[in-house]
Amino acid sequence: MIDVAVTQPDGPNEALVRLRNVSKSFARIVAVEPLDLDIRRGDFLAILGPSGCGKTTLLRMIGGFLMPDTGRIEIDGQDVTTLGPERRPTNMVFQGYGLFPHMNVEQNIAYGLRMAKVPKAESERRVQKVIDLVRLGELARRAPEALSGGQQQRVALARALVMEPKVLLLDEPLAALDLQLRKVMQDELRRIHASIGGTFVIVTHDQGEALGLANRIAVMNEGRVVQAGSPEDIYARPATRFVANFIGDANLFTGQRQSGHVTLAGGARFPDAGGDGVVFVIVRPEALKPSTRADEFPISLPATLVDMVYLGSHLKLKVALPGGQEVTVHDTDLSLRERIQPGGPVYLGWSAAQHRVIDEP
Amino acid sequence: MNATIGEIGRSRSILLAPSALVFIGLFVLPMLYFFLVSFWQVSLFDLDRTFTVKNYIRTYQEYLGVAGFTFLIAGIIALLTTLIALGFAYAVRFKVGRFGTILLFGALISLFGGYLAKVYAWKTILGTNGILNTALLNLGVIDEPITAFIFNPGAVVVTLTHYLLPLAILPIYGSLRGVSDLTIEAARDLGSTPIATFFNIILPQCGSGLIASFSFTFLIAAGDYVTPRLVGGPSTTMIGNYIESLFGFRFDWPLGSAMSFSTLFCCVGILAVTSYLLIKAQRR
Amino acid sequence: MSAFSGQRVSTWFWRGFAILVWLFLLSPLAIVILFSFANNVVTTFPMNGVSLRWYDLLFDNIYFWDALRNSLIVAGSVGVISTIIGTMAAMALARMRPKIAGPSMLAMATPVMVPPLMVGIALMVLYVSVGIKLSLFTVVLSHLVFTQPFVILIVHARMIGFNYAAVESARDLGASPLKAFFTVTLPIIRPTIIGAALITMALSLDDFIITFFTIAGGNTLPTFIWGMIRTQTDPTINAIATLLVGLTVGLSLVAMAVTRYRG
Numbered sequence: 001m002i003d004v005a006v007t008q009p010d011g012p013n014e015a016l017v018r019l020r021n022v023s024k025s026f027a028r029i030v031a032v033e034p035l036d037l038d039i040r041r042g043d044f045l046a047i048l049g050p051s052g053c054g055k056t057t058l059l060r061m062i063g064g065f066l067m068p069d070t071g072r073i074e075i076d077g078q079d080v081t082t083l084g085p086e087r088r089p090t091n092m093v094f095q096g097y098g099l100f101p102h103m104n105v106e107q108n109i110a111y112g113l114r115m116a117k118v119p120k121a122e123s124e125r126r127v128q129k130v131i132d133l134v135r136l137g138e139l140a141r142r143a144p145e146a147l148s149g150g151q152q153q154r155v156a157l158a159r160a161l162v163m164e165p166k167v168l169l170l171d172e173p174l175a176a177l178d179l180q181l182r183k184v185m186q187d188e189l190r191r192i193h194a195s196i197g198g199t200f201v202i203v204t205h206d207q208g209e210a211l212g213l214a215n216r217i218a219v220m221n222e223g224r225v226v227q228a229g230s231p232e233d234i235y236a237r238p239a240t241r242f243v244a245n246f247i248g249d250a251n252l253f254t255g256q257r258q259s260g261h262v263t264l265a266g267g268a269r270f271p272d273a274g275g276d277g278v279v280f281v282i283v284r285p286e287a288l289k290p291s292t293r294a295d296e297f298p299i300s301l302p303a304t305l306v307d308m309v310y311l312g313s314h315l316k317l318k319v320a321l322p323g324g325q326e327v328t329v330h331d332t333d334l335s336l337r338e339r340i341q342p343g344g345p346v347y348l349g350w351s352a353a354q355h356r357v358i359d360e361p
Numbered sequence: 362m363n364a365t366i367g368e369i370g371r372s373r374s375i376l377l378a379p380s381a382l383v384f385i386g387l388f389v390l391p392m393l394y395f396f397l398v399s400f401w402q403v404s405l406f407d408l409d410r411t412f413t414v415k416n417y418i419r420t421y422q423e424y425l426g427v428a429g430f431t432f433l434i435a436g437i438i439a440l441l442t443t444l445i446a447l448g449f450a451y452a453v454r455f456k457v458g459r460f461g462t463i464l465l466f467g468a469l470i471s472l473f474g475g476y477l478a479k480v481y482a483w484k485t486i487l488g489t490n491g492i493l494n495t496a497l498l499n500l501g502v503i504d505e506p507i508t509a510f511i512f513n514p515g516a517v518v519v520t521l522t523h524y525l526l527p528l529a530i531l532p533i534y535g536s537l538r539g540v541s542d543l544t545i546e547a548a549r550d551l552g553s554t555p556i557a558t559f560f561n562i563i564l565p566q567c568g569s570g571l572i573a574s575f576s577f578t579f580l581i582a583a584g585d586y587v588t589p590r591l592v593g594g595p596s597t598t599m600i601g602n603y604i605e606s607l608f609g610f611r612f613d614w615p616l617g618s619a620m621s622f623s624t625l626f627c628c629v630g631i632l633a634v635t636s637y638l639l640i641k642a643q644r645r
Numbered sequence: 646m647s648a649f650s651g652q653r654v655s656t657w658f659w660r661g662f663a664i665l666v667w668l669f670l671l672s673p674l675a676i677v678i679l680f681s682f683a684n685n686v687v688t689t690f691p692m693n694g695v696s697l698r699w700y701d702l703l704f705d706n707i708y709f710w711d712a713l714r715n716s717l718i719v720a721g722s723v724g725v726i727s728t729i730i731g732t733m734a735a736m737a738l739a740r741m742r743p744k745i746a747g748p749s750m751l752a753m754a755t756p757v758m759v760p761p762l763m764v765g766i767a768l769m770v771l772y773v774s775v776g777i778k779l780s781l782f783t784v785v786l787s788h789l790v791f792t793q794p795f796v797i798l799i800v801h802a803r804m805i806g807f808n809y810a811a812v813e814s815a816r817d818l819g820a821s822p823l824k825a826f827f828t829v830t831l832p833i834i835r836p837t838i839i840g841a842a843l844i845t846m847a848l849s850l851d852d853f854i855i856t857f858f859t860i861a862g863g864n865t866l867p868t869f870i871w872g873m874i875r876t877q878t879d880p881t882i883n884a885i886a887t888l889l890v891g892l893t894v895g896l897s898l899v900a901m902a903v904t905r906y907r908g
Contacts, residue, residue: 380730
């Protein structure tokens with residue numbers, strides 16, 4: 001049994017889970033296109049995507065519940081492609097939890113240790129430890145059906161964690177909880193990951209959850225990983241229009257690149273390396289700065305303010321470009337309200353570091 | 362049992378194997394062999410395996426009347442049983458409220474009440490010195506026992522209807538349970554009378570249950586021989602009685618088989634036509 | 646106003662109808678049970694006091710004990726075998742696509758739809774032709790044919806709403822498929838399986854026609870009753886019929902209670 005709390009002997013960049021050319025189809029419908037993915041030791045990886053993008057299929061292949069049609073899966077150097085879930089060093093927290101209704105909390109958690117024939121004393125010690133870790137203390141003898149959703153969630157987590165898996169897999173674990181509880185459980189998951197330092201892989205369709213939990217995100221769409229990287233990377237520099245739109249709000253400007261310069265429809269022009277052709281420039285609402293002057297920011301577009309809403313922490317502006325395109329702007333400078341009026345002119349400015357240029361398509 | 366993922370498919374067929382073996386070895390094969398027997402003949406108390414259709418010709422020539430009578434009785438029983446079951450299920454589902462559970466529970470109990478026990482009960486009820494007659498005599502309603510209660514087709518109809526009723530109630534109630542109260546309230550709200558609601562909303566939604574009940578009761582009634590034997594009397598000999606006797610003292614398996622399969626195929630044909638007409642009527 | 650009073654009349658009509666049907670269903674059995682405890686020599690009103698003489702007479706009959714023993718052997722064996730193989734099949738069918746599982750189950754249920762007279766005779770013809778001697782063993786085999794569809798239907802219905810995440814959890818936590826079945830699936834669906842087993846035993850106990858054709862010399866309770874009905878009319882038949890009804894109804898009541906069957 002390998003302790004998940006162990007430090008990372010091979011350095012932070014070594015891949016613990018290695019997927020090569022892995023694909024899966026169901027009755028001629030491709031769920032996962034052939035893909036490569038590395039999960040590093042100690043990572044908290046979020047596989048993020050809309051429903052039907054293949055993310056759960058991918059997770060179930062890592063867990064051993066589905067056999068890939070092509071490719072191989074390695075965990076810690078061992079080829080596990082054809083092994084069933086009971087023979088993999090992974091454990092899963094299922095969507096809907098899959099608690100054993102005929103066993104109490106303690107028995108649920110001890111089940112895996114019982115299967116592994118762990119001696120009673122050690123089993124009891126480990127169960128107690130993990131019960132403390134997930135803060136289930138006084139509920140140990142309750143039946144699962146007597147627990148709230150959040151408590152059941154903790155049991156499912158404890159039951160997987162007690163096995164000290166090399167990789168903990170979480171399949172939409174928070175989807176069934178209400179918003180309040182989801183926030184609490186997100187904090188819990190972060191705390192547990194920080195305190196035991198294992199490798200976690202979570203599947204989610206909630207971008208907020210991915211950003212809030214993971215130190216690495218793989219965005220999936222139509223069976224492919226379209227972008228993998230740190231949350232900052234993916235938020236600030238989305239690789240495709242899909243990623244930009246799926247994670248947070250994004251404004252999209254169409255432009256033309258010619259001999260190293262991009263010219264936007266609204267007239268702005270800035271240097272950008274790349275081939276000639278149509279490009280999209282993605283700028284986040286909070287990166288756009290409204291201004292009364294055309295030359296305050298390196299890149300600037302003339303526009304008209306349509307509407308301005310006060311949202312407490314910030315203002316939300318609806319701005320129309322001359323061509324009619326609507327742009328959303330978030331700004332924390334509440335004094336803007338005195339300087340510009342709906343119906344009046346405004347310049348939208350930003351710097352090249354805050355946008356991302358994507359070649360079509 | 363260190364199964365890998367790929368073995369799931371194989372384990373599925375292993376799981377199915379014993380049941381399939383029972384189904385094929387103890388139902389499909391015997392029925393096929395039994396069917397083959399209908400093309401053989403008997404000579405000197407032994408089976409002669411030369412192919413012949415004379416058993417079917419004999420069945421047609423000698424037992425057509427009996428078969429027709431059997432189908433008539435079975436049809437009456439199936440129709441009566443299905444209608445009563447529909448009424449009962451309808452009442453339990455929509456009209457009696459909390460009471461329904463007790464009523465349905467009674468039906469379920471009578472389902473397991475024992476086949477022979479029921480036939481025997483009707484024999485003691487309807488007999489010349491039976492419960493019905495003695496009760497009526499004691500009440501002064503009649504002066505001497507009525508012999509017309511038993512040993513006629515009516516007694517067979519009553520007894521089999523009683524036996525088959527719970528079996529017919531279950532599928533019909535099952536399909537009525539799926540009818541949502543909301544659709545009925547909506548129909549009433551849109552101006553439909555209770556009778557129109559019954560025919561337009563409720564009946565179409567329990568069609569499959571009705572067909573299932575009718576088919577099942579018809580098949581069992583047409584194949585029964587115990588009831589006519591015990592309460593039907595000589596005037597009510599059904600095809601099952603002849604078939605049974607051919608496997609007893611008359612020893613003519615091929616003829617018995619030909620009669621059995623003729624009956625079965627006719628039943629299936631009658632039921633197919635009935636269901637088709639019912640479905641067609643409902644579409645309209 | 647008139648619409649509502651019309652509705653009330655119809656409600657009373659349907660209540661009356663339902664109660665009549667209910668009485669029609671239950672009174673014959675009630676009469677048999679009632680008269681099994683009556684002192685009457687013939688089953689006619691009025692009752693001449695309460696007595697257990699018919700039970701005494703029945704219990705003195707050694708053939709009754711033979712029949713009871715045979716019935717229990719057959720019902721017990723059928724209950725165990727049918728439940729095991731039917732449950733196995735239901736497990737497999739529940740994991741198959743509905744388009745295949747549905748027709749398969751319908752096909753497996755045909756033995757229940759064919760008149761028992763034909764099933765019984767076909768089995769007897771097969772046993773005799775193949776050279777299998779008729780015995781309690783052939784009765785047990787024959788009962789499997791019409792009892793396993795019930796097990797398959799009942800257990801399959803349970804597995805349709807089954808949460809497989811619990812089983813997958815077990816596999817994930819190191820249980821082999823077999824181990825996962827015995828430690829997780831089976832304990833969860835145990836009431837359903839017990840219910841199916843009891844129903845199976847009730848059906849087996851009650852079967853007369855198929856038993857009649859596939860048994861050798863001995864008797865089960867129904868064939869014993871058959872012999873009595875044909876040869877005599879004394880109220881001992883009431884007593885044995887009451888016992889049989891009590892057994893089958895008792896089994897099915899327990900079955901409904903453990904599976905929490907609601908209509």
